[in-house]
Amino acid sequence: MKRASRLLPLLLAGCSGWQSALDPRGPSAQDLHGLFWLFTITCTVIWLAVMLVLLAALLRRPPATKGAAEAAGRRSARVVGGAVAATVLVVAGLTFASYLATRAISSDQPEALVIRLRGYQWWWEVTYPHEQPDQTLLTANEIHIPTGRPVRIELAAADVIHSFWVPNLTGKQDMIPGRSNSLVFTAEKPGTYRAQCAEFCGLQHAHMALHVVAEPPEAFERWRTAQLAEAPAPEDAEEEEGRRVLESKACAACHTVRGTEAAGNLGPDLTHVASRRFIAAGMLPTTRGSLAAWVADPQSIKPGNNMPMVSLTADELQAVSAYLTRLR
Amino acid sequence: MSEALEQRDLRDTALDEVLLESRLARTWHTPPGWVGFFTTVDHKRIAVRYIVTAFAFLLLGGVLALLMRLQLSRPEAGLIGPDLYNQIFTVHGSTMMFLFAVPVMEAVGVLLVPLMLGTRNIAFPRLNAFSYWIYLAGGLVLWVAFVLDVGPDVGWFAYVPLSGPQYSAGKRADIWAQMITFTEIAALAIAVEIVVTVLKQRAPGMSLDRIPLFVWAMFVTSFVVILAMPAVVVASTALILDRLVGTHFFNPAEGGDALLWQHLFWFFGHPEVYIIFLPAVGMISSILPTFVRRPIFGYLPLVLALIGTGILAFGLWVHHMFTTGLPRVGESFFTASSMAIAVPSGVQIFCWLATIWLGRPVWRVPFLYILAFFFTFVLGGLTGVMVASVPLDTQVHDTYFVVAHFHYVLVGGAVFPLLAAVTYWFSKMTGRMMSERLGRWSVALLFIGFNFTFFPMHILGLQGMPRRIYTYQADLPWGGMNLFVSLCSLALAAGFLLFVWNALRSARAGEAAGDNPWGAATLEWATSSPPPPYNFTRIPVVRSANPLWDDGGALPVASGLSVNRRELLITTTAEARPEARETSPRDSAWPFWAAIATTIMLVCSIFTPWAVVWGSIPVAVTLVGWFWPRGTPEDDS
């Protein structure tokens, strides 16, 4: 009990963050957060009550006479019966509360922005479908959403089961091969929320993260337009060389940089890779150094991932990292 | 002539106590040394062997847990790579569930059920021996594979398609699936034995309402085993067929379904939790009266709660699948049923509280474990109510919150009672008592270590830390708490080590125990510590639920059993009226050879499906040997 009272403030204080169920930033997460506290408080009260009764039972002087013991036994029977009835009521109440929360969360939102998310070992492919096909946007490892508007994420898996979870915005939903799931949520405040794969998916399950960037609708539209453009042209000789290396080496077989000859789609689309906050599925912040480190030795950073170590000379590596940094 | 007749059918009625004991000892005797080791069918020897093996696996699994805590103690630690980490957490989970928790609970049942029922041996004792060897082989297969870097790395739940042929190359997942087969066979064998023993071998007069609650718990557990295990048999067989033969049970492109695996697995996997928990409930119900010096409060509600839990256990497997996108109606149903399990659990808790309320506590080590159980299990049960709610589960599913929850339920709800049980019944295994002083230390270390290790994991889970990650990035706010958890896990480990040290030391040099050192009420205390191979010189007759308390010192006995062949008393199912005499098989090495043959078949079938065909020949040969009449008095009857 003492410990619990010590831990409770810790629970309240230390738990906000950019990947936390206790720091809700959207209506779904808020509903869940409310439900969480309802359950937590109810359960804590019950636990405390049980512990108090236990304590009292231990410290209590047992009935001295046989008659007193029998009376106590009868009383206990009534109390136990009452407690069981109370349990039934509490359970029914909590079931109803969780049913209401489910209904609130899973209500259909016809005007929602649709985003398709496909889980790969160990990265995420993000598609923004559009009735006009050339406005379809394909990107990876970062979802941008407008604030205040519901979004529906359609979830699919390319290989094994993954699970999409942005705790600050809503609960998780699995991505299962051969099945389609979806998740509707709204972000109310601008911000970057970290999401992580929540179903064990193999070697690099630990490094399969994604960032959800909620921004005002205008900023979102700006981002969308910018992402639809082809890759920016190299601006100096080094970047030009980097583009040449990227097109002629193994990079182009797996990655797309729209506007160049690189049109592979085995790995994430790199057309605007430098505009994303992180590379390697939320692993490293996007800097020229981290891009170079990643290209130079992906298997040391994320052992077992599907990007091989392509042998490049130091100059080629420099050039490629310069060009990739240009891809904003 | 009359001499010969007497030789063939000598009854215990004809003999006095001393002569009877020597004749019984000769009949039920197991040869010493290696021969006896491999041939014995004595349920007590097999149970002790089972318990020791299970605790060895507990320690091995614990070492793996410490390795995981070491790796997670700081962000991006490079001590253990993802490949090894995945093997470690898979082997940890599989070991704890399949090689420790289930077997150890069944083993305590094998030890105590015949003693509590007042019979001489368990039903089907050779099957019992076979069960142990198969269990041991399954454990060795898993651990030898792990040592050889072929340990399964797909999680103890082995979800397809990750564990399927495309994404899990090599033999790792096959090892896991075949290990399941071994433990399934072992568990099913014991379940059948216990069901039959409970139904037909009870002491005369032990009607259904006088059966000790631990026996009731094992009885319900055995039914759960018998009903739940086939699901995982189907699942793991389908997985092996998919992987080795190229069938398409789980291949959506050819009409299979990846979610089918989860349904099958959890249809077993959730009852599995109750297979572990129900015996623990029985232990509490049987130990608690001794330490509050009064009979259990609410025998009937407790029995009904056991049965209710056993039935409900099959109605809530879907709560492991709340995030797979099932229909909302189904989710609501399973939310309700998952929460409903709180009702029988509540009944049990309230009855125990009332028992304590009405009794006078005796502060010995088993009672301390029971108090630790109350503290942790109630907490774990309540987080279970949270996890049962679909919307909340979407936030906490597959996070450290769930890790914390089920360790509270399984360690708090099952391991603490188990440790209480081992301490309590230690004298029936070794004839000695465990050290009270060391026992108190280990209770304290375990209780504090456990809570400080696992309580923060709730918070880690809510802070977004998923399960089964081999590391986490430094910019995530999990580092401090993980370090704290890792440090506290050392205290927990120390508690277990102290317990084992205490057990080992006390087994050699502990204080010698009398027949009934705790002053308990049930039949296992009516014989010596440790009991003789035939358990009871004469079969006791039961006239109440607490025979040793209600009948004072001397129990009435039933007689008429043959002494020159192994013979048991069969009683009626409901009233336990004597019905027949039945022989119990003699020692045999054939169960051991059958286990070897089965092991060879199962291990080789990992490499070629044809092994099932040719491997079944030696199995058939050993089974023929097993059942071949050998002209012993038992065969004559």
Next chain:
Amino acid sequence: MKPWHAALLSLLLLAGCKRETRQARLDPAVAEAMDSVATLPIGINGRPPPVLLAMGEPYRSNAYQLSQGKRLYAWFNCQGCHTDGGGGSAPALMDGWWRYGPDAVSIFLSIRDGRPNGMPAFRERLTTEQIWQLTGYLQSLGATSSTAATPGRNDSMQTRPGENRVPSMSRLPSPHEGGP
């Protein structure tokens, strides 16, 4: 430890030791050494790089490496011409007949440098290690005897028997049957 446990353990040690090690990262120097195959001028047959033998030929005997090869087969469009191994606009790979020889080096060279009749070079598309993985997989695809280390079937439409379950070639007509 009981004697038979020890026997079993040592048996398994002998049989299975390190058969399933998964090496994610190859030392760059080793990768480079794996590229140096000694070959005949016509690009057929040759001596595999010594480092491969020193490593115990993992690309042929390690199930994980074989499954990586199988993944690459699908990812790098081998299927586009060779289909699932039965061939199409390019020759079959599972029939046990090889235009340029069945040995690992020939297959490696076919992938790395391409062949004149339409096989493109993958030198700049795959790393040396990946080419060896593919080579190992292709050898298992055309294998006529079953092996313990084998890639499993894919979770996709099944069009042919599994890699280690291809029946003996004697049941197939030779491709030159009826030839001039």
Next chain:
Amino acid sequence: MRPLLRAGVAVVLMAMVLPMAAPCAQEAARDRITPANVATLRPVLTLRTGSAQPHLAAPVAADGLLFVLTPFPHHLLALDPASPTAPLRWRHVPEADGRAAGQACCGASGGVTAAGNRLFLATLDGRLTALEPATGSVLWDSRAADPGAGETLGAAPLVVGDRLFLGNAGDDFGVRGWIGAWEAPTGRPLWRRYTTGPDSDVGIGPDFRPHHHADQGRDLGQASWPPSAWRQGGGGVTGPILWDPTLGLLFHGTGHAAPWNPARRPGDNKWTAGLFARDPETGMARWFDSISPHDPHALGSATANALVELSWQGRPRRLLIHPDPNGRVYLLDPASGEMLSAEPFAPVNSTTGVDLANGRPQWNGAKLLDANGILREVCPGRPGAVGGEPDFSRDTGLFYIPASLLCMDIEFRDAAYIRGTGYTGANIRLGTAPGAPRGALVAWDVAAARAAWRVEEPFPLGGGALATAGGLVFYGTRDGALKAVDARSGQLLWRFDLGTGAVSRPVGFLGRDGRPYLAILAGDGRGAGREIDPRDASADSGLAHALRGLPPPREAGGVLYVFGLP
């Protein structure tokens, strides 16, 4: 052993001429082959090509000479069937780019055209050559396609006046389709119009007046694709180009969209899988009919078309007949592109009909999938219901379609674009219902828009049909028969065992001696040929599976047969 042997076969062309003509001078020379005398047809010349590949290109006759193009690596042979003892006039062996051998996609074979006293050769590996027909000397030589990207030349060029028109192939490799024009006398390129991309690339300008609303708009060849996907969008002009002297227009179909997997290319994927009418001067498009927008089964529409004049709904009318791979015969107005009818000639379950008002097919939702996954029993199966080039007979008013009646299980997978490798993203198993015929010669009554009769065949037909003025239809089968049937009734009149399957069109011509001849280049009906392992049901895009039970050919390589009347 094997490569050496193969090389030998390829390099040493064994022009073993077997003079088999038995001079029967008693009978009077007949000037045409008719149902009455077809039974007397007999080979006057056979020639083994030595190539084991499928022989797809029909021989070409001009000035009494027969020009035979063998499969890649090509040999072009000029033969004189009138002099059976020494038929070979000359041989041209173009330098071959071996890369094309593995890239003969979509039935591409290269081809020969004779026009204006010149011979034009389009080779599979992308070479366009003009030759002197009499001597075989090269007049000019240029490169039209890049085999390194998987681009090949599909069909024979079309020559109109002094212009040469040619399309490319390479849909299965993600090559952008195009049609180009060259100056026939000099080989100077004139224009090139693409199937995908912005209007300037496609040749869409102010004269473009598509009949259907959905085809109107700016830059649809770009806007109907996801960003940049049109660059690898396929739509090759694989089939023959048709010239309409009355309207002065070119008609051509466009091939399928790439990759096969439609999930990777949301949108209508213009201008693939449709029909273009183009101005031969500039290449600018006049109209376009989208036959299969989005092309969900990657069938394309690059089949041979025909122009006919007949009575349609009571009045005479010029019609463009387009037998589409989707199993329907489309009747169109050649001037406007208006769709008049689209009825199925083969079992079809992928569409339930065609909305003639907007030109769009009515898809069967059960046979559509815009995600990775599997579709079962889709009819027709790839590469489509049109097995070979159809022919129209003015006398009967029937359009003879050699049909393939296959259905497919198609699995859509991830598709990776890697230059010069197959860009499909799908896996196919072809088959039919048990007992059902796999092929048929369908006689299509154009005016009635229904089949008049059909001749069922155990195997899908792969070569074209020839309808003669004498009232006969000739066609070859994969199981090695050359058949002549009555053009009105379909009754089998004559059958000749070729010894090897025929997947090319028979041709009829008058020899230098003024007598009628019939020629067919037979050579391996087993699709991609012998280097197939039939245990893989997806081998050769599933065709190997559909040809189960096809006996191996008796002849090791291809054989040219020339038949004459006695």
